Amino acid sequence: MSFPWAEQYEPKSPFMKWLDSRLPLPRLVFNAVGPGYPVPRNLNFFYNFGVLAGFALLVQIITGIVLAMHYSAHIDTAFASIEHIMRDVNQGWLIRYLHMNGASFFFIVVYVHIFRGLYYGSYKAPREIVWMLGVVILLLMMATAFMGYVLPWGQMSFWGAQVITSLFSAIPLVGEPIRQWLVGGFAPDNATITRFFSLHYVLPFVILGVVILKVWALHIPGSTNPTGIDVKGPQDTLPFHPYFTAKDFFTLTLYLIAFVAVSFFIPNALGHPDNYIPANPLSTPEHIVPEWYLLPFYAILRAFTVDLLFVPAKLWGVIAMFASILLLLFLPWLDTSRVRSANYRPVYRIFFWLLVVDVLVLGYVGAMPAEEPYVRIGQLATMYYFAHFLIILPIVSAVEKPLPLPNSIAEAVLGKSAAQVAAAPSGGVVAQPAE
């Protein structure tokens, strides 16, 4: 699963030789993230966010395991056990703030990673499955983060759980039984917190499993690159180690600086103050808002305000909210352009940036109370969101005239004269030799 010019693993010490012939773990690492994995040489810093996302996942798992040692999943003690962690457990405040803000940072890097994929056409053949596994990870992340937010059993935990689970009751006929089955009762209660804790603990490991599948699938064609053209020869690539390990490590330090600055100096800026009030089923908060990373989807949910075509407004909202994520699974077939990178797609590029602005607007509207002008802005923004993926993208990719592509990555990086372009048929697809 690599290019034919990839460096082969040669165990040097007798011990490695012994180990490699029995358990080829060193070989696996060498081929996955070592010198045995050739990577397009022209990747920019946006390509580092995948590794950062993997790091963020590990931070969540490690801090989460420690928190679970001190947390108590019971409605009578959950809130106090969090304060016990914050005050009485050695460095408990550190672990908890890292976990809390780690979730936000995980979403930040994943969102950048997704938009990078949208810009450079990373979802196109032959990487459809890499992309679809990514969508699965996003869904799992959202479920995990939502359940994690319920665990402190503060006001937003309780009311967030109430709002999100009640979405299921919008489904005709079976909705209400499904909701009660998910919650384990008529309203969020002890049965809810215990099952959410159980799932919140296990889902990150499921995510880890999907990440492994995704990296595996990625290693067959390798990464895309800013030109979007295929790798054609050794002059187009560099071994992952040391080139990209060094680059990733540098970006990791920048990521850590931002992460530490927020976690240590404004640890509650991304959260909601109401979650420091213990859950009270008898007192509804003035505004119920989800965590910031779910706000765009919350805005889509709330944009549907009228019953139409025999479908109640709430059900429209629920369908649209799920559709807004699930449609990403079909992206490889909605966009038919053969050119991957938006650098060479002048029309698509405009709509891409409109989408970025649109999602930011949706996030803003999601945080605002459901009143004018926010509702109408949200409706326009939701319209654009769906129109972008379902209508504009298929049309643009059919009618757009892309800019001329460079002949090879090496040529794009080094200029025509310096590149020793391999004699590959220009424009033709180079077959990816399997190992």
Add this chain to the structure above:
Amino acid sequence: MVRLVGMALGLVFCFVLAWAFLVPREATQPDPVKLLHREPKEVSWPHTGPFGKFDRAQLQRGFQVYKEVCSSCHGLYHVHYRDLEKIGFTPAQVKAIAAEYEVPAIDPNTGETITRPALPTDKFYRPFPNEQAARAANNNAYPPDLSLIIKARKNGESYVYSLLTGYGEEPPPGFEVPDGLNYNPYFHSVNIAMAQPLVDGQVEYADGTPATVDQMAKDVVAFLRWAAEPELEVRRRVGLASLLFLSILAVLSYLTYRRVWADVKP
């Protein structure tokens, strides 16, 4: 096929949204309470800002205000008496403070419920045994736990300070303040069940600081900030050290990156 279904779905969504967009809205009346409600005042403390530190004397004064005024209605659920050592009380002082309160206990010999003086390892004494008792004594309002109040309100410190110093204004003519409530434009509903808790000279500070409402409010808010975030100073110190370390690491890793790539880029 995917594209056709997608386009149909997209058109349906857009149609429904456009319809919802065009449906006329009922005119909403501006909420009279919202117009009276005021944003918190701007205040700062010695511990404000990323490098600020608590003023121990202020925390001790704030504790005095809490103990002598607020604690008759509000608990400090998550704080232990022993924590007071961190704001400069000696172990003997802490022991004496704790011993002023009687807490429920079980007699080890007879098994009967008794009371005993609180120990430094006990949590702060709660003024009411449960919410019902608290409401019964407070006109059916519930005085919330104050140990997290600064984190549990937007603009926590400024808000609580403004609330404590925001009494005494006459409500605008025509605005009825219900019986048993007090006008305070900083509270979300502008009518708060808590009567003005602080008046000038209510406590006598040992260090001679004049006990104005403003001073007491600042002091008790500083104390409540500490009660909500006892780790604040350590957190900032560790954060600064980590940032320093990471900045150096970032420079070194950048140089490494450039060195590794030196032979690659033209």
